[in-house]
Amino acid sequence: AAAAAASHGAEDAPHSHERGPGQDHWSYKDRPEWASRYPDCGGAVQSPINVDTARAGFSPQLRPIQLSGYSLPSKERLKLKNNGHTVVLELPESLAITGGYAQQYRAVQLHLHWGSPAEPGSEHTVDDRRFPAEIHVVHYNTKYDNFEAAMVHPDGLAVLGAFLQVGPRENPYYRQILEHLYEIQGEGEEVFVPGFNVAGLLPANLNLYFRYNGSLTTPPCYQTVTWTVFNQTVQLSQDQISVLVTALRGDDDSPLQNNFRELQKLHGRHVLASFQTTLTSVKQMPPGGGSSSEAGAEKHSSSFQAGDVLAVLFGVLFAVTALAFLLYIHKHRSQTARLDSPTKSKVIYTAATTEENTA
Ligand SMILES: [Zn+2]
CATH class of the missing domain: 3.10.200.10 (Alpha carbonic anhydrase)
Structure with missing residues (x-):
């Protein structure tokens, strides 16, 4: 009371x-x-x-x-x-x-x-x-x-x-x-x-x-x-x-x-x-992990840019690896049972991080 x-x-x-x-x-x-x-x-x-x-x-x-x-x-x-x-x-x-x-x-x-x-x-x-x-x-x-x-x-x-x-x-x-x-x-x-x-x-x-x-x-x-x-x-x-x-x-x-x-x-x-603010301020730009308005807008968009760069980077990495993998299969003309390549999980991890940053 x-x-x-x-x-x-x-x-x-x-x-x-x-x-x-x-x-x-x-x-x-x-x-x-x-x-x-x-x-x-x-x-x-x-x-x-x-x-x-x-x-x-x-x-x-x-x-x-x-x-x-x-x-x-x-x-x-x-x-x-x-x-x-x-x-x-x-x-x-x-x-x-x-x-x-x-x-x-x-x-x-x-x-x-x-x-x-x-x-x-x-x-x-x-x-x-x-x-x-x-x-x-x-x-x-x-x-x-x-x-x-x-x-x-x-x-x-x-x-x-x-x-x-x-x-x-x-x-x-x-x-x-x-x-x-x-x-x-x-x-x-x-x-x-x-x-x-x-x-x-x-x-x-x-x-x-x-x-x-x-x-x-x-x-x-x-x-x-x-x-x-x-x-x-x-x-x-x-x-x-x-x-x-x-x-x-x-x-x-x-x-x-x-x-x-x-x-x-x-x-x-x-x-x-x-x-870790220094890491985030480079990759994501702090405050407000998402959302926009007024001054927020430009920082928000820059966080998207950083995310895009990462996404493209890992996308390219994945594509190159996948291509090499396909070439390998093509050359050997044999079925490979291994589908869970480590590169795949790497991409998933990155996507999750990016999503969290911009959520
Ligand atoms: Zn108050």
């Missing part, structure tokens, strides 16, 4: 209306003043950051993120709220991270950050590229009693972050949230929505991600978040992104837009990657 009470806050932590005016009233317009009222906001371990993929260190210890309990029955009802800073979906405690972190974490809530019809608004950037929007799923370490107790400890929180991009079709999971935004247009409004598979809001590939130590990206900016930022993006239709960006109102009844914090300095922190 304590966690549920805290969940309005969470990563967009304790926010105004539960605490009374004055104490927690902040806005994105007064970002320069955050640090004077919330000292951590001026700290050296803040979020969000730019992820420089070429400098991210590969760490084989970063195992795939595993989720449990994320698929909720539709009879369950989840509170969806416009808190004036973002849209928050409260999550039952049955949702948990069971792999990819050294400890166990329970979910509290998820929310989104976005820009405007004209500008992208993800909080993190990758190689200086900003994406249209970003989802944060906030969890707390189960060794603490609840979210509020956990949020003040260095290992207290885990946030899963993923980038939202424009894709060719409607995303049915995001539809579960977006179709209700018109019911909560005003600050403080809330609605209950049927349960669904919350994992569908995250990328399909939970193996490839960046990891670093940072903070809540809103006051009080506690420096207690172990961040996971997924390499693969999530695709929504253009219409869905438009709804997200235009549906809600914040303070003063103005459109709730550009609810992202400016990039913070690393101050010597290292970003780790669960995969």
Whole structure:
């Protein structure tokens, strides 16, 4: 229950209306003043950051993120709220991270950050590229009693972050949230929505991600978040992104837009990657293992080029080998029983790799 009470806050932590005016009233317009009222906001371990993929260190210890309990029955009802800073979906405690972190974490809530019809608004950037929007799923370490107790400890929180991009079709999971935004247009409004598979809001590939130590990206900016930022993006239709960006109102009844914090300095922190970024950046071009839009388009196409070159290369290799094999058969005019030539498996392996890279 304590966690549920805290969940309005969470990563967009304790926010105004539960605490009374004055104490927690902040806005994105007064970002320069955050640090004077919330000292951590001026700290050296803040979020969000730019992820420089070429400098991210590969760490084989970063195992795939595993989720449990994320698929909720539709009879369950989840509170969806416009808190004036973002849209928050409260999550039952049955949702948990069971792999990819050294400890166990329970979910509290998820929310989104976005820009405007004209500008992208993800909080993190990758190689200086900003994406249209970003989802944060906030969890707390189960060794603490609840979210509020956990949020003040260095290992207290885990946030899963993923980038939202424009894709060719409607995303049915995001539809579960977006179709209700018109019911909560005003600050403080809330609605209950049927349960669904919350994992569908995250990328399909939970193996490839960046990891670093940072903070809540809103006051009080506690420096207690172990961040996971997924390499693969999530695709929504253009219409869905438009709804997200235009549906809600914040303070003063103005459109709730550009609810992202400016990039913070690393101050010597290292970003780790669960995969070899230098290899991928040459062969595949990171972020977003698939998908396109805006700046994404040219990188995506270059990944296709790299894949094409490999495909052609191995195609030629295979053809040459096959030709030699046929000539051999022809010369000897004998049936050969060996059909499983090693070159065949080589081609299959390459195709799988290429597919994974561009999926
Ligand atoms: Zn957030």
